[in-house]
Amino acid sequence: MKPYLCPNCKTNRSRFNRIKQVATSIKLDPRSGEVISECNPDQLAVYHVDYRGPEYKVQCGACGSIEDERAFLSYAENNPMA
Known part of the structure; x- marks a missing residue:
């Protein structure tokens, strides 16, 4: 696993909630x-697009x-630790 840094609060590098995306059609x-x-997924109608979003979402444990x-x-x- 690689390091995270919150793009919103720009300070949190250690407290996160990793949310697994499980789509139900x-x-x-x-x-x-x-x-x-x-x-x-193998039973979807021709006009029903399968979920193509990210496998994980992440929530910052500091700002939410x-x-x-x-x-x-x-x-x-892009913002490595000094």
């Missing part, structure tokens, strides 16, 4: 909003900001 009733069905993991990695890489 669903089909809703357009009138009631009720879930009609859940689908596995939530961003994609790559934002914390990139900010740490």
Whole structure:
């Protein structure tokens, strides 16, 4: 694992919440909003795009900001410790 640095508060390098993204594909009733069905990725209809977002989100344990993991990695890489 590589170092993180919060791109929001710009000071926290040690306290984070790592949030694993688990997508569930669903089909809703357009009138009631009720879930009609859940689908596995191999069962998706042709017009239903599979989730393509990041695997992890990260929350800063100091300021509470939530961003994609790559934002914390990139900010740490571009602002190394002195």
